[in-house]
Amino acid sequence: MQRSDGSWVKFRMGPYDGHSDGMSKANWMISFLSGAKAAGQDYGIYGAPRPDSVNSLTPLGEALLSVSKWTDNPWTIGEQRRPLALMLDYYCGWTPPRHLYSFEERVVWHCIPYGPCDEGMDQAFDLFYPGYTWAGYFRDERGFITPTPNGDCADVLLNDASPEVMKKYPVIWLISDEDYSGDEAFLERLRQYVEAGGHLICGGKPLETILDKWFNQKLGKSMESVCSFDERGKTMLREAYYTVRELENASGWDVHYRSESGLPVIIGNKLGLGRISGLMSTHGLTDNITSPGFDMWDYLQYKHDHSYELLNCVKQHVKKLVAAASPLYIEGRDIYYSINTVKDGEYVLCLYNPGQEDWNGGIAASGGGKLVLTPVDGPLDWKGTVNGNKVNLSANEMLILNAKVKM
Numbered sequence: 554m555q556r557s558d559g560s561w562v563k564f565r566m567g568p569y570d571g572h573s574d575g576m577s578k579a580n581w582m583i584s585f586l587s588g589a590k591a592a593g594q595d596y597g598i599y600g601a602p603r604p605d606s607v608n609s610l611t612p613l614g615e616a617l618l619s620v621s622k623w624t625d626n627p628w629t630i631g632e633q634r635r636p637l638a639l640m641l642d643y644y645c646g647w648t649p650p651r652h653l654y655s656f657e658e659r660v661v662w663h664c665i666p667y668g669p670c671d672e673g674m675d676q677a678f679d680l681f682y683p684g685y686t687w688a689g690y691f692r693d694e695r696g697f698i699t700p701t702p703n704g705d706c707a708d709v710l711l712n713d714a715s716p717e718v719m720k721k722y723p724v725i726w727l728i729s730d731e732d733y734s735g736d737e738a739f740l741e742r743l744r745q746y747v748e749a750g751g752h753l754i755c756g757g758k759p760l761e762t763i764l765d766k767w768f769n770q771k772l773g774k775s776m777e778s779v780c781s782f783d784e785r786g787k788t789m790l791r792e793a794y795y796t797v798r799e800l801e802n803a804s805g806w807d808v809h810y811r812s813e814s815g816l817p818v819i820i821g822n823k824l825g826l827g828r829i830s831g832l833m834s835t836h837g838l839t840d841n842i843t844s845p846g847f848d849m850w851d852y853l854q855y856k857h858d859h860s861y862e863l864l865n866c867v868k869q870h871v872k873k874l875v876a877a878a879s880p881l882y883i884e885g886r887d888i889y890y891s892i893n894t895v896k897d898g899e900y901v902l903c904l905y906n907p908g909q910e911d912w913n914g915g916i917a918a919s920g921g922g923k924l925v926l927t928p929v930d931g932p933l934d935w936k937g938t939v940n941g942n943k944v945n946l947s948a949n950e951m952l953i954l955n956a957k958v959k960m
Contacts, residue, residue: 637874
């Protein structure tokens with residue numbers, strides 16, 4: 554960078570400083586496919602000035618220029634599928650638990666310690682973007698673009714979102730510590746969303762309000778549990794300690810999971826064309842203390858990163874709902890992927906391998922039918938191969954595919 558007096562400030566640059574070329578290129582393309590109008594980076598684009606005083610481009614700068622020219626061409630990317638909206642209260646002030654703009658961890662508004670709602674939002678993000686909190690703390694690119702078990706599937710909405718915006722999401726997970734008993738306008742928008750075919754997930758105070766206002770039902774006593782059973786009562790999931798609230802009258806409700814004492818842990822009911830899933834523990838979380846490996850003796854000297862954890866049954870339930878809204882299924886170990894819908898049966902699939910080893914997997918149509926994959930020619934010399942529905946992708950590389958489903 555050149556100072557005002559004409560001298561130059563040296564920055565550490567080169568192939569061993571800053572982010573890798575692979576992740577930088579992935580950032581640009583992921584931003585483009587998600588609808589961003591501009592993407593770039595601060596440093597690493599320009600090299601030493603030439604004799605004519607014009608800065609030369611580094612290889613990274615050349616790559617960014619080629620991407621810019623490529624995106625100027627007519628390109629049908631469609632609209633990115635985000636089947637899930639995580640909805641927060643307008644005044645919640647949630648921020649990730651770790652970031653570079655504060656010396657405090659797990660605070661909102663820079664000074665207020667995390668509450669159950671904040672912990673619930675963190676756990677929801679970590680469910681779909683595992684390890685996202687590592688970004689900014691490690692120099693090996695952990696957490697920046699994470700493997701996505703259900704794809705790049707989640708957006709964040711505040712509770713002032715319009716019905717037109719809300720109806721774009723098949724599933725809305727309301728994570729809030731407010732009871733909303735006095736906010737009739739918001740409750741009416743939620744009800745319109747569900748009755749029109751949406752699926753609402755909620756727990757804590759919002760669930761109490763909805764049960765009271767919409768179903769004339771109450772929550773009763775609490776009981777501590779350490780297990781959950783599926784609706785058939787055959788599969789047991791071991792949980793860390795959690796407290797579940799009793800539903801005084803569960804008739805008319807589907808019970809997706811129960812505690813070992815028989816209390817419903819996740820309940821479901823129809824409302825109009827849509828459904829409600831109620832989490833009978835606060836936001837579907839464990840109690841304040843988690844027990845890794847359930848070895849309480851070792852736990853005395855163990856400092857866990859989270860104060861709370863999502864119950865395993867909640868993870869299963871929510872991921873199943875999100876997966877049902879995806880037209881494509883990725884077979885193989887976790888990888889970052891996103892899906893754009895061009896039109897019915899035609900999609901743009903973006904794959905990025907953030908790992909250190911080659912990724913091998915398969916792509917299938919969730920609803921059946923023959924899937925035809927065609928690599929998109931791009932400017933970045935993507936190092937991936939496609940053979941039928943099988944894909945091989947080198948470490949720190951990405952691939953964009955046109956995907957057509959033929960029934």
